[in-house]
Amino acid sequence: MxxxxxxxxxxxxxxxxxxxxxxxxxxxxxxxxxxxIPLEKIKPNKYQPRKNFDDEKLQELAASIKEHxxxxxxxxxxxxxxxxxxxxxxxxxxxxxxxxxxxxxKAIIKEVVTDKQKMEFALLENMQREDLNPIEEAxxxxxxxxxxxxxxxxxxxxxxxxxxxITNALRLLNLPQDIQDLISKEQISAGHGxxxxxxxxxxxxxxxxxxxxxxxxxxxxxxxxxxxLKAEKTxxxxxxxxxxxxxxxxxxxxxxxxKTKVIGSNQKGKIEIFYFSLEDLERIVKxxxxxx
Numbered sequence: 455m456x457x458x459x460x461x462x463x464x465x466x467x468x469x470x471x472x473x474x475x476x477x478x479x480x481x482x483x484x485x486x487x488x489x490x491i492p493l494e495k496i497k498p499n500k501y502q503p504r505k506n507f508d509d510e511k512l513q514e515l516a517a518s519i520k521e522h523x524x525x526x527x528x529x530x531x532x533x534x535x536x537x538x539x540x541x542x543x544x545x546x547x548x549x550x551x552x553x554x555x556x557x558x559x560k561a562i563i564k565e566v567v568t569d570k571q572k573m574e575f576a577l578l579e580n581m582q583r584e585d586l587n588p589i590e591e592a593x594x595x596x597x598x599x600x601x602x603x604x605x606x607x608x609x610x611x612x613x614x615x616x617x618x619x620i621t622n623a624l625r626l627l628n629l630p631q632d633i634q635d636l637i638s639k640e641q642i643s644a645g646h647g648x649x650x651x652x653x654x655x656x657x658x659x660x661x662x663x664x665x666x667x668x669x670x671x672x673x674x675x676x677x678x679x680x681x682x683l684k685a686e687k688t689x690x691x692x693x694x695x696x697x698x699x700x701x702x703x704x705x706x707x708x709x710x711x712x713k714t715k716v717i718g719s720n721q722k723g724k725i726e727i728f729y730f731s732l733e734d735l736e737r738i739v740k741x742x743x744x745x746x
Contacts, residue, residue, distance in 0.1 A: 516553035527560035576652040588644035592623040623652040645673035
């Protein structure tokens with residue numbers, strides 16, 4: 455009976471992993487056949503981008519493995535210690551097999567794998583299976599940049615996502631850690647996070663998050679709220695500056711004997727002088743030493 459091959463029979467979007475795997479019918483056991491390996495001889499991939507494993511889903515998978523066996527083998531590579539292996543892809547299946555009380559697990563051995571390939575493979579597998587939360591995904595992208603010097607463009611090619619998606623995902627890592635944790639736990643969405651990442655005031659971020667949690671604000675509602683806050687910040691000068699502008703306005707009114715208005719900030723603005731008759735205008739023009 456022919457053994458199942460990882461990637462064969464899976465949806466098209468999961469076949470992108472084939473670039474890292476040699477199929478069993480083309481290799482012997484040392485090069486890619488499905489073999490049984492003792493669980494005690496296997497250790498997790500240090501480049502695994504996924505940090506959170508849902509206990510309930512692990513239990514469900516463990517129950518399935520008990521009843522039906524492991525349908526899709528994990529992929530491993532020989533570790534430094536002879537006779538041991540490191541997971542390239544399939545840590546969730548490995549953990550569930552442990553819970554199921556299995557002593558061995560089906561695996562495909564990939565002989566020569568660089569650290570870069572290990573990381574690429576782990577990230578791709580999790581993304582294609584939609585196993586990563588937005589923060590884990592962003593952390594995976596950041597590791598590509600920090601550890602391997604990838605550009606946003608190169609990452610976008612590797613994971614088949616637009617460059618803007620990579621950039622926006624990385625912005626989430628600028629948020630305070632506790633806010634990132636809320637996104638990981640799905641208490642607020644990545645869309646909320648992207649809106650908040652555009653703010654540079656941590657207290658305002660926390661105030662908005664409190665409103666999201668309390669009032670269930672949608673991403674659009676948060677976007678509108680942030681737009682309003684930015685508009686208020688632009689229009690309203692700081693209190694000290696406000697007092698100085700008011701004092702200047704009073705001086706102008708005394709000088710011209712007319713209603714005046716100073717609008718703006720230390721960088722730019724305008725002065726308005728109001729007149730209510732031709733005589734008013736002529737007097738103000740005279741005060742400005744303008745010859746008509």
